[in-house]
Every structure is written in structure tokens, then in C-alpha cells.
Amino acid sequence: MVSPHVTAGATGTLRAHQFAGLRPGPRLIILGGVHGNEVCGTLAIRRLLAEIERGELAISRGLLTLVPVANPLAHARRERQGERNLNRRLLPTDTPRDYEDHLANVLCPMLSAHEVLLDLHSFHTAGEPFAMIGPPDNPGPLEAFGHAEAETRLAVHLGPTRLVEGWLDTYARGVARRCARPGPAGLECDPAYGVGTTEYMRTRGGYGITLECGQHDDPAAPEVAYRAIRQTLALLGLCDGPLAPPAAAFQLLTLVDVADLDHPGDRLARDWASFDPVSEGELIGTRHDGTPVRAPADGHVVFPNPRAQPGQEWFYFARPGRRAQIPGM
Structure with a gap:
């Protein structure tokens, strides 16, 4: 050694x-x-x-x-x-x-x-x-x-x-x-x-x-x-x-977007867990000025970070993916 x-x-x-x-x-x-x-x-x-x-x-x-x-x-x-x-x-x-x-x-x-x-x-x-x-x-x-x-x-x-x-x-x-x-x-x-x-x-x-x-x-x-x-x-x-x-089977998710924290007053709508499913239009968070941040489509919230600093990643959004090499796909 x-x-x-x-x-x-x-x-x-x-x-x-x-x-x-x-x-x-x-x-x-x-x-x-x-x-x-x-x-x-x-x-x-x-x-x-x-x-x-x-x-x-x-x-x-x-x-x-x-x-x-x-x-x-x-x-x-x-x-x-x-x-x-x-x-x-x-x-x-x-x-x-x-x-x-x-x-x-x-x-x-x-x-x-x-x-x-x-x-x-x-x-x-x-x-x-x-x-x-x-x-x-x-x-x-x-x-x-x-x-x-x-x-x-x-x-x-x-x-x-x-x-x-x-x-x-x-x-x-x-x-x-x-x-x-x-x-x-x-x-x-x-x-x-x-x-x-x-x-x-x-x-x-x-x-x-x-x-x-x-x-x-x-x-x-x-x-x-x-x-x-x-x-x-x-x-x-x-x-x-x-x-x-x-x-025998796997779930593949493809990240498609990321939202940064813009202001210390930005707040997530709830205590999201990574990969929680969301429906199109569902509220994910609210900006400090009251602007809602909604899911752009059916998908999943990924890497939510309620302790993010301004300018850093707040959460990611993912949709189902597919690869022939992965079992069950």
C-alpha cells in the first residue's frame, strides 16, 4: 500500500x-x-x-x-x-x-x-x-x-x-x-x-x-x-x-432547466424533496416581489435548495428521459 x-x-x-x-x-x-x-x-x-x-x-x-x-x-x-x-x-x-x-x-x-x-x-x-x-x-x-x-x-x-x-x-x-x-x-x-x-x-x-x-x-x-x-x-x-x-427497471430523468435564487426573499412553495413530481402550472416557488414560479410542464423538482444564496441554483426541473442501454426502457 x-x-x-x-x-x-x-x-x-x-x-x-x-x-x-x-x-x-x-x-x-x-x-x-x-x-x-x-x-x-x-x-x-x-x-x-x-x-x-x-x-x-x-x-x-x-x-x-x-x-x-x-x-x-x-x-x-x-x-x-x-x-x-x-x-x-x-x-x-x-x-x-x-x-x-x-x-x-x-x-x-x-x-x-x-x-x-x-x-x-x-x-x-x-x-x-x-x-x-x-x-x-x-x-x-x-x-x-x-x-x-x-x-x-x-x-x-x-x-x-x-x-x-x-x-x-x-x-x-x-x-x-x-x-x-x-x-x-x-x-x-x-x-x-x-x-x-x-x-x-x-x-x-x-x-x-x-x-x-x-x-x-x-x-x-x-x-x-x-x-x-x-x-x-x-x-x-x-x-x-x-x-x-x-x-429490472430504472427511472431516467433528464434535467431541462434550472432556476437561480435571485433574492434572499425568494421562497419555495413547500419543503420539496428532490424528484417530487409536479404538474404543468403547479406553483414551485415565489419570488420576493410576489412573482410565482410555476412548473413549465409535467415533470419533477430536482435539487431544491432552500438555503441557496442569491445567484446560485435554487432548484432544477426534469422530465422523463429514455435510453435503450438502461434496463426497462
Whole structure:
């Protein structure tokens, strides 16, 4: 086992644990704690590390890199971010301006050295676990991709039966709307601000899944994360062990729009849970000036954030999607 301490900028240390099998295989990296208040991935990775240390699990093929806490400052504070959101505008830079820029200069080369990423997260409000997947194969300018089949195969083996696509397309539409508003443009107006771990991984020729394992404090979330890790190791053949088959049917939702919080007085109509269904015209929230925000069609409220700050995402809207590679479609 190699446990390198990798310096992350002027302050702090990013710890990674690496295991190299003696037979060839895929190069997999697993992240926890990209957001400091999301601990399920950290707990699951540490559980796996303990099993490896005790000799209960051996990585016999390929390369496995485990990063239990990808944002040490945010983790120490038990807050979503240190100085900014690490999972936005995740790009290397020659002129780091904040703590997360320094982290990106360490994490991005690590991601580039691997073929597959599993990034473990949790979410604000109540709801069932789900997996975020990338686009279908395409040569387009926004998110060119050529590993949709392998990525989808991984997603359907992780456990949750709800999949979500369309992140970067939808985020780009939100950025365009944000930039059209009067006032100063910050990082949130940068088109690259929507790039997180999986998006960066795809730009480097790999593929990856963001697995949202449940609500932040859900005691079941670490188990969801741990099961997903074991399934990934078995599917990719990094170790010997059983692989549970995918479920018979899945729900695929496609993100189609995002609403930002414009003012601290903006209010959601109720305590939405992610993926709550809404009917066309149903009230989702109300702006501070009384303007209603209604569902543009039948669909689902996704990622509602009642604690969003002005200029940040308030909620997303999704409609049913379809892919032939997903069971039950």
C-alpha cells in the first residue's frame, strides 16, 4: 500500500491511498468529501480501507486510488465548501486564487491518471439515492464523450434505480441566463463553472459517476456508498467478489432547466424533496416581489435548495428521459 501525502497549495494536505494489483486492469479513483458536509463517502471509503488493512479484501488487478476527504478545509468546518464550491469550475490553473484552486491543481492530475471515477455525495433535502450520468456519445463542443455504454453499465450496477442526465447542458443554459442579468459577473457566470469531477474526467478521456447516496444525515447513506464501491470493484474486476445484477427497471430523468435564487426573499412553495413530481402550472416557488414560479410542464423538482444564496441554483426541473442501454426502457 502507498499512502502519499500530497501537498494541496499553501495550506493543508490531501491524503490519498493507492493500491496497485499485480495483474493489469482498469485505473479507478474513488472520492469522498468533495463537499465537507457530505460524509457518507468518507465513511464508506474508510470502511473499505479498514477491510484492506485487515486483509479481508485484496486489490489484485489494476489500480485503485481512494481519497476519503477530497476537501480537507470544508470537511474540518463541516460545511459544503472551504472558500468556494470545489465541484464547480474544477480546472487546473497557473494562478490559484483560493483554497479550492489549490486542491484542483492536485486533484485534476490525479483524475487524469485514471480511467474511471466514482464520486460519492449526499444532498440537502429528503429523497431517494440516485446516480448522475453523462451525455450519450457525441462529438459536440460542450461535452464530447465516447464512453456512454461503459458509464451506463457502471451506473446500473451501483444500486439506486434512479438515473439523472443533462447536467452540463442545463447548467450552461442557466449560466447564459445568469450572465444576461445586470450587475457584476462572478465565477458563477463562467461557462466552465459547471465543470465538476465527472465532467473533468470526461474531458480527459475517462468516464465517471456522481452517486448521490441520500440525504446528508440519513444513516443509510454510508451503506449505499459502501455497496456502490464494492459493486464497482467487482464490475471492473479489481478484486474477486460477487457482482449483484442490475435491477429490472430504472427511472431516467433528464434535467431541462434550472432556476437561480435571485433574492434572499425568494421562497419555495413547500419543503420539496428532490424528484417530487409536479404538474404543468403547479406553483414551485415565489419570488420576493410576489412573482410565482410555476412548473413549465409535467415533470419533477430536482435539487431544491432552500438555503441557496442569491445567484446560485435554487432548484432544477426534469422530465422523463429514455435510453435503450438502461434496463426497462
